[in-house]
Amino acid sequence: MKLGPAYSWVEISRRALIANIRVHRRMVGKKVKLMAVVKSNAYGHGIELVSQVAASTRQVDWLGVASLEEAKLIRQAKVKLPILVLSFFRPFVMADLIWAIKHSIAFMVYETEQLKILSLAAQKAKKPAKIHLKLETGMARLGLFPKEARIFLEKILKSPRLQLEGIASHFATAESRDQKFLKKQLSAYRRFTKSVSGKLPNSILHHISCSAAITTAPTANLSLVRLGIALYGLWPSDENKQVVHKMNSEFKLQPALTWKTQIIEVQHLPKNTPVGYDRTFVTKKSTTMVALPIGYWDGLDRRLSNKGRVIIKGVICPIIGRICMNITMVDASAVRNVKVGDEVILIGKKGRGEVTADKIARLTQTINYEVVTRINPLLPRHLV
DSSP, X not given: OOOSSOSEEEEEOHHHHHHHHHHXXXXXXXXXXXXXXXXXXXXXXXXXXXXXXXXXHTOOOEEEESSHHHHHHHHHTTXXXXXXXXXXXXXXXXXXXXXXXXXXXXXXXXXXXXXXXXXXXXXXHTSOEEEEEEBOSSSOSSOBOXXXXXXXXXXXXXXXTEEEEEEEOOOSSTTSSOOHHHHHHHHHHHHHHHHTGGGSOTXXXXXXXXXXXXXXXXXXXXXXXXXXXXXXXXXXXXXXXXXXXXXXXXXXXXXXXXXXXXXXXXXXEOTTOEESGGGOEEOSSOEEEEEESOOTTTTOOGGGTTTOEEEETTEEEEEESOOOXXXXXXXXXXXXXXXXXXXXXXXXXXXXXXXXHHHHHHHHTSOHHHHHHTSOXXXXXXXX
């Protein structure tokens, strides 16, 4: 499915992405490998664009995705960095697995069936399948407990068609100020890897750190770190931001995404005019209302109805009435000479006006991750 001429679009700042990569590269040093996590359409930012920028910096060593389909998009964009499929699950398509093995795609594994199908695909590809064992240390999500992992590891090491490339786990509370559980997970990871160290190749990649841990728990930055939300200039949580700034007030992230649309109608409404479905908003005075060609289909959360804000000519303007599937109404009375075709910022900054993913997250009782990843992937992304 393709849309017509863009009625809404997303601009991605190359400068911001590069700045965020560089600040984390300085944080972990040159010896630790850096993975840019570009799953879920690069957190809504555009997987092809972000992957190309990441590769161009020569400071990113790996890319992380959620599926083989995402890996294909990256290879089609002519990006050659190694890729790890972080959530490798059924259905298994043999032709896709053979293609992946031939194109340096590695897989996170945690069940025997995965090993069987990858071994068969490797035989057909005439090349070993690269895999990362997923260890359960406290997240309770896609992983093996240490006892099971030891048996699993033996199966991997005995197979000539499987190449163990890494051992991974995932923190459950890295965004929190309280680091007790993080330390417990890190200790569990280290106990396991120490117990099997004699069996592992020297080149094995150890990784457990996410964006939040990279900055607040540097001892967890092992041989590879996975840079996710912070790559895009967004903080994992308010607590994480506070902790990091207490440690280093100079540390900054630069939001990379600006979401825009345009005005398609201007109406001058008299006092006491109801607006939109269910008449949830009634004008209290003469109001200049503008309509935007965007709604919850595009990713503008319906919970922003009568609460959200947009920016028109640098002026913050409130959303009025219910956000519709494809249309949103805004009170533009404070904007001079507003007209059809004027640009509107849904997320971003202009003049003194700013609407952030964090502000939207607070209004809709969610997290900034969800705000940006829910922007419809069919909307065009442009690198600026």
